[in-house]
Amino acid sequence: MIEFLGIEHLFDLSPTEKILGFFTPLIVYAAFLLVQLLLPARKVAGYVTNPSTGEPIVYHLNGLIVFIVMVTVWWFELTGMPRDWFYRSSIFAVMGGTVFTTIFTFITIFSQPKETRKNPIKAFWSGNIREFTLFNGRIESKMFLYITGGTILAINAMSGAWYHYQLFGENSNPGVFLFAIFFLVYIIDYCIHERSTLYTFDLIHEGIGFKLYWGALVIYGWAFASPLWGLAVYPDPELGSFWMGFLLVGASVLFLVGLGISRGSNLQKYTFKRWPERSFMGIKPEYIEANDRKILVTGFWGIARHFNYCGELILAVIFALVLGYFTNLWAWTYGSFIIGFCLRRERTDDMHCEEKYGSEAWGEYRRRVKHRIIPGIY
């Protein structure tokens, strides 16, 4: 089976290394907790309110500096961990990460009052609280998970690229390096715009359960880099210099387009929520009134109702194509997950929005902006 999947190199570890790989996530999560706690942070009031006080939750944001410190420690091997360790230990780390996030979930559920645990399976998967804070509010659960998961993802992608370079040297696949650079840029962009992410779906709707722990710390951190599990052991696909150049330039341009759509939509919504009358990139906001709420209908949010996911879909395809092995299923692991995820997420959010804004106002938005994600198509 492992040979059939083409990932036997990821099992090529000594027994001690396998155990170390299993515990790597726990050590790394603890290091992130310490670094996020110790580094200076910007204190900001978020969008989501505390249900018991009605006041906005306060976050201590230091994602970019945490990212820089952790990537520097990894790159210069300051802890003695080899640069390719994240990649080589991927499978055992996913196993360990799954066990540890299961334990975190149980601790979170059982530390809450009994009456909040109505349906144990639902509580396990979705959590029974929306967020929690530690160390006198210094660490907020969701932003800790996202900065940790995102930074681990960037390190995993670069670790895989480093492994690949050691294996093939001059005969390396340039697509593998671009794949790692794309994830690096994607996460740096996330860290730079950390504050605007306080206004997104997970912060508003998700509970702290296994779905979020495992999703952020294992799937986002490790499994999103899985195209390299199968493809870092393949050399340059030898498409010829013209087609390789075309692929690399084309993928880079489309990467920027996808990122621009996703980030632009996010920033426009963030600007609108904080300053409802302020223009964004010269676009004056127009909205539909829904009691004390407002539905934005111009700019990115007037092109499709979740045009931000259109950006993610472009990125999903580009992350697969850039590796140059178009028919290899490993190239598509990340892309197919994201496509399925966004299609489902859009349906769920559409339902939530209908509840929040009322069917009349949301129905009016549906009439004005006909398509869900892809303008003119879907």
Ligand code: NDP
């Ligand atoms: P969104 O940023 O789309 O947030 C959804 C919420 O925004 C809604 O519940 C509603 O909340 C508000 N909203 C939606 N439409 C409007 C409108 N027209 N006017 C005013 N408010 C509106 O959700 P996500 O968290 O899913 O996405 C955030 C970013 O993360 C996106 O750029 C997305 O592409 C990216 N992403 C990346 C993923 C990845 O793994 N690569 C996965 C998922 C998302 P309310 O009214 O309560 O403010």
